[in-house]
Amino acid sequence: MQHVHSFAAGQWIAPGSGARSIASAITGDVIADAGNDALDVQGMLAYGRDVGGPALRAMTFHDRAKMLKALALYLREHRPALYGVSYNTGATRSDHQIDVDGGIGTMLVYASKGRRDLPDAHVYLDGVPEQLGRSGAFMGQHICTPLQGVAVHINAFNFPVWGMLEKLAPTLLAGLPAIIKPATATCYVTEACVRLMLDSGLLPAGALQLVSGGLGDMLDHVDCQDVVTFTGSADTALKLRGNANILSNSVRFTAEQDSLNASLLGPDAVPGTPEFDLFVKEVQREMTAKAGQKCTAIRRIMVPQAQEQAVIEAISAGLANVTSGDPRDTATGMGPLVSGAQKRDVLEKAAAIGTEATRVFGDPDNFAMSDSKGAFVPPMLFHCANPDNANRVHDTEAFGPVSTIMGYSDLDHAIALLNRGQGSLVASVITHDGDVARAVAMGAGAFHGRLYFNNRDSMAEATGHGAPLPHMVHGGPGRAGGGEELGGSRAVMHYMQRTAIQGSPDILTAVGNRWVPGAAEHADKPHPFTRVYGDLELGDTFNSPAREITLDDIETFAHFTGDTFYAHMDDTAAKANPFFPGRVAHGYLLLSFAAGLFVQPDPGPVLANTGLDNLRFMKPVQAGDSIKVRLSVKVKTPRNDEYGEVRWHVTLTNQDDEQVAEYELLTMNAF
Template identity: 70%
Template sequence: MTLMQLESFAAGQWVAPSGKVRKIYSAVTGEEIAEAGSDKLDFQQMIDFAKQKGGPALRKMTFHDRARMLKALATYLNERRDPLYELSYKTGGTLADHKIDIDGGIGTVFVYASKGRREMPDAHIYPDGDLEILSRNGTFLGQHYCTPLLGVAVHINAFNFPVWGMLEKLAPTLLAGVPAIVKPATSTSYVTEACVKMIVESGILPEGAIQLVMGGTGDLLDRLDCQDVVSFTGSAATASYLKSNKNIQKNGVRFIAEQDSLNASVLGPDVTPETPEFDLFVKEVLREMTAKAGQKCTAIRRMIVPDAQVQNVIDALSAKLAKNVIGDPTAEGTRMGALASLDQKKDVLEKAAEIGTECDLVFGDQDNLQLNGEGLENGAFVAPMLFHCKDPDKATIVHSTEAFGPVATVMGYRDLGHAIELMNKGGGSLVASVITHDADVAREMTMGAAAWHGRLYFNNRDSMKESTGHGSPLPHMVHGGPGRAGGGEELGGVRGVTHYMQRTAVQGSPDLLTGIGGTYVKGARFKEGPAHPFTRTFHELEIGETIQTKSRTVTLEDIEHFAHFTGDTFYAHMDEEAAEANPFFPGRVAHGYLLLSFAAGLFVQPDPGPVLANTGLNSLSFQKPVSPGDEVRVTLTVKRKTKRTDEYGEVRWHVNMFNQDDEQVAEYELLTMVAFERT
């Protein structure tokens, strides 16, 4: 067969392998299938290309522009999955495994595209947190802003997810406005290369937004500075080696690590074989042992179960594993394929042997492995291995050694405190799951174990039909963990985006902060528009444009009519003596919702126009009660504008209501949809 010559993509050019070329083998047959090498690459040129081409192009785009770019990219890849599936069989995985990798990666890009549009402004600067009032009269304020780093993100990815591993880092990086240099693990890099070729051929990303290294990183890390980020997924040993690079330490290069992890799953003390939670526990463990042949950083390595249930779990899980068909991932009936390489097989068997020195192997005969298919004798196949640790308190290897394959250990616990102690012996994990129907158990587990885990996954009969699974990191939530797991974070929605941005405290006047952030800040100067703002289109409206209404007197008749009409006859509105006895009111007062209605009546322009709908109201607060005879007026100011479709956008208005003494009585944010053109 013709060997694949895996090419790097550097400074806009595809570069063939050269120099010390590494050979790559099929995980299924053991035959040589590809070559990769990066000796010809000029890493300084790649960095310069990213910073001079990719970075400026991305930063010219708003968050919403970049989110639309990600959606287009995800759509493009989603329509071209089949060739990636076909190529991925050489990694040893089944079609179900490929869908975890390829569909999961594309789905992550879709999620970030959506979050960018929904949770980030249509602007170049991201406000982080609330405005801080730093002066008595509000003329000097502070706001934390996040801006894109002016460097490059170096993504060093693991072998087990050649597509998802790349895309789950790439999506938040590009959304932040930072270009990336991707370095996949060589053993499965042919799948990553095929995906990157699709990305480049699409023409969706600007030049310099993505580059690819097929082989070693050479002196790449020696050339980075504090504007750059290294995001790593892999073993703790490799992470420690990379992090110790003198240049990374000297220049304060951000280093995000997602490392190996001895994840645990706990069977709650309330669970017995007769409950649905028991079957759920066995199902979750079986899936985590066999999906991707156990080559998942989130896979379950330690099962912590009540002493009374240890044998029941061993029996139930062994029966399930006995039905697990291993072999050619393209063959009908195969449920588990091979490990990613012969080197990986060797490592898994060595680590399993270490675990076997203090635990008993209760399932997994490697000598009589029956494979489904032909010509597999040189493949990287292993049988799932289930161990039983009889004394987890004295054991050390099982809590410190990860066999990165279909290997897991059962151990018993006496009580919840003991279970928590065993969970935490992993030294810091990406995820732990607890299968229980008891909320008290869940709370105690959270209080005792959360500090040692990046994610806690609880499941039971109520959530099992819709839950995503112990081993499924979701782009909405943090993926990472303390201690052994690396101490870093990936994903986590917008949190993942800000890893590639600089958070800066910006201080100044309301006018200046309004100009910087593109969002009206209370206290900034008003702008008078040429006409009522409700008659102006989305594009015509300007940030800070304001209407100041006339006043309206609130009468006792208004209050009583509103009370009887709505049924809200709360005593503060209807009983003078009771209202006076309340420390918050001087006597009978107007309903808050009556004031909102009056506010709308004061600023609304009733004729048909660009304003299409009122879609929400945020952050409503009442500062001072309004009594019969008081007057109220409103200021309505354009706070923020966000494009939503090709026909209309969302306008957020800052609404202030004052009384006759210019005291603020109410404040809120009004959301409307406004057309781009007059209808």
């Protein structure tokens, strides 16, 4: 008998009054208990806000990203322990890889994105500065800073590790502490993972707390600096969303809930094509992975009416090869549902679907595990002959290995059926026809959080209908909850406050730690290319001497590069062009000459030029004009212990001080 603890205000708390029993999905025997009505939930909120929050906010995005990477690598080393405790949830070894390995992989992605997409700073700059006054002395900039509360994550039973880590990674990266509340049925797996993370010593105090069991009245005490997320049923989401305190304090609330996800077989994907075989394989996998207990599992299967019988036969043949049984047995292809209560719910929902559709595969009263005391059900495939007049197949989610096939007459009919689900997390379309893909994207995109297209060209690399990837948003409108998770660095912003900053260029530079044109320049120092990374400061500037552009320069460059475009070679033709006054210098000639004007040629701390961004040409340059360069340190980003990236703001002006070109130069500079 395992006593699943909570971790509150730095202490492990054993189950107490109000503890609930937890049964094994395999045997039905009680294996654990969890819950303590005496938890000091207000103390937990205060501990996160007063201890965890300041510690995380003192770190930069890069510091927090390094912490996430170290944490993920530590968990990876201890995966076997998590696999071992997960079997009692009904998960097979391949299910562990979705949950445990998938969660660790998601954390690693966020660690990488934190270093690549976010600054080594405490403030995230959202967009570019806006000029609010005529001269540029008054500017605006949107910034994002961490909320100063906690994130309360209320998670579902089906992914006790991934469901936690996919929310926790962007939360910590944003600088916000978290309180995790897993579903009681599988909280013993989450507790094992939390223990590992806390034992690693990598997290600052207060960054992570755990509630095993009920939350008590915690949601009555959250405020505008807190975030509440929920994954689970629509009924529970509605109850939580309607909490008076959450409403009155405008607390951020995100729900990921019931979803009647669908998969569409394109009209072109007839039997014998790679797309037909791919479709059958994807449907079978999504019905049986995690015993169908996935928020992204395929619940509705839409196929051309002419292919209904062929699809029924192909999917049924595949399901017949899936072995249900003890998930600890390597021969098992699908384990039990998570609990007896979940089994009863799935059978009840399947019966409701059965009032409008005919079961064509899977008999819950007669299958290999019928006599088991565990929560076993077989894969069940239904066929709805008249989906236009059906309701239950479009509004009832049996959260298990249950799916319904229905036929469509044409693509418009298929799109209408897709949208009957009134909002889903994902719809997949298996087609090799780009026009079909575009029609579905335009007609059904508004009803689905993700559209997954796959065919013979992408199937070798595609990750599958049911795999939410950390790079892409996860969530959906309507029935799916209207929330949004993941999506790369977008997810980090869900735990931050966007604020509009207004002031002078110097003020914006100081707040954002990024030099803004018009802010103070420091041009009285040695050439910046002669100074190591650590000696450079924002606004350090080099002003070059002028160089005249001659007609010989233009012609030599043209013949040397082969760029003999008429605007550089034919004065009459150039004058006929509304953009040019006559023959003009090549834009890339100007860039080349600019480099010659600011480069310091001797070996020094500049190791490499790695590119340029945001190049634009504003005014043509003719023979007889001259150019000069201003080079200013805009942003500094350390990359490792040996060198860092310097982003330089570069402007080219002519003899009349008119700007002719602008760009950002990237170099790697030694420490």
